Structure formats: C-alpha cells, structure tokens
Amino acid sequence: MGSTSAENGAGKSTDDAAARHGAGGVGRRALIKRSAALGLASVPAMGLLSACASGGGGDESNDDTRGETSKDNPFGVKKGTKLDVVIFKGGYGDDYAKAWEAAFRKKWGVTSTHTGTQEITGKLQPRFNAGNPPDIVDNSGAQKIKIDVLYRNGQLLDLAEVLDAPSVDDPSKKVRDTVIPGTLDPGLQEGKVVALNYIYTVWGLWYSGKLFEEKGWEVPKTWADFLAICKDAKSQGIGGLAHQGKYPYYINVAIMDLIAKKGGLDAMKAIDNLDPKAFAGSDAAQAAVEAVYEVVEKGYLMPGTNGLDHTESQTRWNQYKAAFITSGSWLENEQLKQTPPDFDMKFLPMPLLEGSEMPFEAIRAGSGEPFIIPAKARNLPAAKEFMRMMLSREWSTLFAKEANSLTILKDGVDPSVQLRPGTQSTVEASKAAGDNTFRFLYTEWYSEMDTAIQNASNELMARRIQPKEWLKRAQAAVDKAAKDPASKKNRRD
C-alpha cells in the first residue's frame, strides 16, 4: 500500500505498523495479542534501562591519533591519520571547507572525510548517542543540534586549549587575541567557549541601492523616516517591509534590535538574564513592539509576506517588490542567483526610535555558524589544529573568497580580494559602529523561550494580537524559562 507507508515519514513512530497488519485482514485477535505482548514486554524494560545507560561507547583512548608535540605542532597532529569533517551546506555552501581540507592535507598529511549536509541532526544525533561523533562539525542551519542540549550532555570540547594556543600568523599572540572582541561570546555555555562561531555577521535591514537611487530615497536614520519611505513605497505599489514570515526569527531581529537600541545594553541583558521585567513593564520593549506593529497596522508590509518562507520573500525583495527586508549578512550569498547584477545590495542598521540610548550606527553584530569539536572526537589533535588553522589569515581569506562573507578574524581578508557590494557595506557598517555592537544570547540559551516569542511575533504580524498581548506572551515565555531548573546557570554581565 504505497500511500500509507509513504506517510510514515521521518519521526513517525513505528506504532502504526502493528495496527496496520491488523487492518490488512490478520484480524483483531492478532492485534489484541500483540498489544498484550507489548504490555508484558514493557515490564522487563525497567530492568533494561540500566543496561541502556551504560551502553554509550566509553572513553576510548585516542593514543593512535596523537603524535609528538612541538612549537609548530602544539597539539601533536600525527601524519597519516584521518579527520572526519561535517559541514552544514547552507547559505555559504561547503566549497570553502573543501579548500581548507585540501590545504590541511598538504600541510599535515592528514586526509579528511568530508560530509556536506543540511541534515545535521538526522546524521549526527545517532553518532553522538553512540559515542562515535565526527572530529569537527559546522553545526548550523535549521536542523542544527542545539548547542545548549549538546553541552548539557557533556558532548562538547572546551575550546580554551585552541584559543590559548599561539596564532598561526603571529606565534607571539594567542589565537584568542586575533579575533574581533565579543565574537567568542555566543559560543559560551556556563562560562566556557564550547563553540567557535566563525563567521562575522551583522543583522539589520537591507535595501537595494539601485531602487533607492531611482526613487530618490535617503537612507532612513529614524523610525519616522523609515515609515515615510514605506508609505511612499506603498503609494507606488511597492511593499514597504518584507520579512520571512514562515520563520518569525527574522522579524524578531527587528523587534529585538529596536529594544536594544532604545533601552541600551541593559534592556538586552534583562531579556538574556530572564528578568521578571524583561518585557512587561519595559518601556523600550513596549515602544519597539508598537513601532513594528505600526508597520503592520498601516499596511506597509509586502502583501503576503507573512506566509512566505525565506527564499520566497527574499526573492520577491530582489524583484523590487519591497523596499526593505530584515536579515543577517548571509543574505547576499544566499540570494546570489536571484539578485539582479545591478541590484546593489546594501546593509542598514535598524533606524532609531525617539529617545534611543544607542546611536544609529549601533548594530547587532557577532558571530554565527558555530564550529564544534565533540569531546569524544577520535582525532582530537588534528581537530584542534584544524580549528587553529581556520583562524589563520590564509584560511580566513579562502573563506571570504568561497563564501562571500567575513570571518571573526581581525582584518582577516587579504586586501586583494574584491568583496561584493552587500558584504562591503557590512564592513563599512561595522567600522562605523565601532564598539556600539550588541548581541542577544537567549536564542542560544533557551530554545523553548525563543520559539514562544517567535510564535507571538507571528501572531502580531498577522494582526491577530496587539502589542500589549505580545508583551504579555513574551514575558510569560521568559518567566517559564526562569522557572526551568535546567537553565539556571547562564548569565551575562
């Protein structure tokens, strides 16, 4: 029966199989017998639990992958060993990693098995569970394994050893000191860096330089200017703001960034630290949500944007169907094929609400694309060396060339590399921002709370709830996370 078995997709419990046999004519008797057997069978399960608990492959000695350490080889990489690399093949592709692996093989004589995939969880969860993880993983995309979950299970290597090793380019410096300040923070769990967020990302609004020139629009610095452009756009049959409605993550960038800019770093930290007044009773939060809701209420959203997924809405925006879109700096590479050659993609910090604490230039900036080394990796020395090489100028430049994006390495791109307009504009924006950068961490720390706030935002954008209700729901999500004993230890100052 093709149809019903096809419906048994991933994640579908196999329960139905038993019932289906019953349906096929075997009859009720067999069915009842089977369920009775199940009942009996579940009794010994209690005893078997302890067996499961000790089932995960114990601590294997990694001696066969460890070589002599030296000044140039701080981790003791051994020639002829193998490295198991898994790369998320998303907006940045995985060509950059192939280029790295070739360079690694040339230098260290370590061959790698390369896996480029979008199904990180599906491919890796069984391996983590079995105690047989890869050596280095780019744990990103919609199906990444949550870092907080991995960390709580003791699966992640503390990266301090790599970060304190001498830099490849300048052995007098530690690796830690060659990266842009603050970019290691998102990889923190309980004070330890367990994930290296390798790509330098800025978040905010994006527009087409060509469209703006054509229409004579100035880059808006205040929310009022922003609304004025949206209004003008609408009168000309263009949507104002587009967002990737199927994934409310993106509109949360707008809401949360307005909160941070209006209320300053304290408003941001209140949310990350699960403050009982993070949203309810916060003037900044109220002003921000009301401002975004104004866009909805006045009909400045691109028609239908609430139900579109990221590629659909971004492509519409590339077709000049909307003036602005919210996204991070992976946008340009992701849309490479859909962007007209003269589109002139440009980045713009969130415009200011009245009485904001931060200047217009302030941006949400930080690092994305977390690379992790599993604690039980077979070839730890090579994995650590691989990560150290990633933070060399040579590899950072390779990345910029292959993936059209910046890395967290300070001045990490060779000046000979020509950047695309969007990436170039993020370089300028982050220079202008200087120290005025901020970065929310609750998304990495509290998945459930993040989901609840995203749901509320989706309702807000669809006009099914009002800003007041949004604040209430967001605060409820914060309060719920605060009560969960599993998430007590994260705190930022």
Place this chain on the structure above:
Amino acid sequence: MRKGQYRFVAGFLLVPVALYLIFVIWPYIQTFGYSLTDWKGQSQTFSFVGLDNYEALFRDDIFMGAIWHNILFLVFIPVITILLALFFAFMLNAGGRGRAGGVSGVAGSKFYRVVYFFPQVLSLAILAVLFRAVYRSDGGGMLNGALVKLGLVDADRPVEWLNEPDFVLWALIVVVVWHGVGFYLVLFSAAMQSIPKDIYEAALIDGASRGQSFFRITLPLLWDSVQTAWVYLGIAAMDMFILVSTMTSGEFGGGPDHHSEVMATVMMRNFLYYGKSGYACAMGVIMLLLTLILSVVMLRATRRERIEF
C-alpha cells in the same frame, strides 16, 4: 502434520520472528524505557524520573491541542475520502445509464480511473511542495492568484491560507483527501467489479434507481473494503507528520501558533529541538496507545455480518 514438519516450519518462522522482535518490539520497549527518564537525546546519560513525563504531558496544552487536531483529522479525513471514493467508484463502475441492458460505468470511465489515480503516484514530499505553491500567501500562489484575478480577494491582502488559524487544518485536509481519493477509488472499483453483474441486472429489472442499487447492493457488498479503508485512513489521520511539518510554519511545523500541531510534530520538536527526548518518548508511547485503541475500536465498530456471494 507429520513428525519433523513442526521443526521445519518453526525453523522458517524463527528468523522472521527474531527480526520482528529486534526491529519492531525492541524499539517499543526502549521507547517506553526512555519515557521514564529525563534523557536529553544527545548522550547516554540520564536519570530515572518515574511517571513525571506522563504527568507533565497531561498539563501540556500544546500536546493536548495536538491530540484534538488529530481527532479532528480522524473524523473528517476518512469520512470525506471514503464518501468521495465510493461516489466516484460507483459512477465509474455502475453509474452509467443502463444501455442495452448491461451495467457499466459512465462514458470514458477508463480514462477517469487513470486521472483519479494520478495523485497517488506523487510522494508526500512532492505533494507538500506542490500545495505550498497552491496555498502561497502572496499573489504568486495559485489560489490567491486566481482569486485576485477574479476580484474576490484584495491584492494588498491576499489570504494567507497556511497562516490562518481557521483555515490551516482544512487546507491540510484538502491535500490528504486529494491525494487519497484515487487510491480508494481503485480499491472500491476492484471490489465492485467482483460483485456479480446479475445482481445489478435483477435490480434494474425490478426498477431500482441508481441510489437504490448503490445503498441496497453496492455498499453492503463492499463493506469489507470500506472497513479496511477506514482503518488505513484513520491511521493516516493520526499521523500527518510530513504534511504538517513541511507545509506549516514553526520548527517541525505546527504553526501558526500551534494551530496545526499534531502529536508527531510536538513530539519531534521536543525530541530534537528542545532536547527533551525522554518527554518526547512519553508522547510516543501515548501515540502508540491511541493508535492501538483506535484500530481496535474501529474494527469493532464496523463489524458486520459478512455477505457471501
């Protein structure tokens, strides 16, 4: 049976039974075991928490809501699919005007049969992509595009089919029914063709109308097939994972705001995204129980005297 034959038969049965135990029964037992722990799904460390997960389940509004959505699917998907399939099958096999005294389908029924069966050829993944394009929330969507052209929908406010709490479940039901009708049509057709033509002819001579011959002859003689269809569709309605997770918003679908959540999507989100795998296993056990109960109840409720012909 002669001596020695038992051993021979048992020898053949042993391997399949062992395979069944290992790959079907053992995972159930493991799942049940995990459901009593706080397993997080990324390693083999966890501790025993007794029935805490089950207790939490009954206070979980999202999971409870998901059960209700499954029940709604359970009520509507089998009924609509079977009724449509029966109607079409009857028309194709016995619905033609009694030309020259014979019993036949409407004109061109062979062609229709192929057309109706066609959706069945598509996998659910393709179906999801296809219907995402149909339900697309801007003017580029098939439905919205047509409605805007007809002037029924304001181009500035297209209907966000899959983002409307009131529409999303119905939008999904349409997809499942669209997909399923063809298959059950063929199933019922096969059963109808095995009904002796003389019965119809006798009815025709006695002056039975189409409706009468359907309700008095066709349906009673088809009851076994309908019953089978009912159970299969019921099980499909308890699942719905692929369609919901790929078509609706949210991590593993279920959006907007949990309005299209089914048990499987809530389970997957807890299992993989929130790292509450033990809790998700408890959901799996509940799903197993509900599906078993459902099958037993449906087989019981539809039991009838078998009509021999």
